[in-house]
Amino acid sequence: MKRTTVTLPDGLDARIRQEARRRGVSIADVVREAIDRYLPAPSSAARLGFLAIGEADLDDASERVGELVGQSIRSRRTPPPTDSMLVR
Secondary structure (H helix, E strand, C coil), X not given: CCCCCCCCCHHXXXXXXXXXXXXXXXXXXXXXXXXXXXXXXXXXXXXXXXXCHHHHCCCCCCCCHHHHHHHHHHHHCCCCCCHHHCCC
């Protein structure tokens, strides 16, 4: 397991601590569970595929590969969680 330091707003920190006390578990357990619930499980479908140049109808795809791959990566990203998505 890896140790990570996260800076939290006071209200979120208080809610996490309260939930940990209520359940009789560690703060780390509550945070791990919240993150595990929020993030999708890794799957092979989430990997970047090859750019289908023949289907894309782009004459300059080889010259724009960086831009096109960047667009693909950005379109697959999940927005960062908000306080309301975490443990209450």
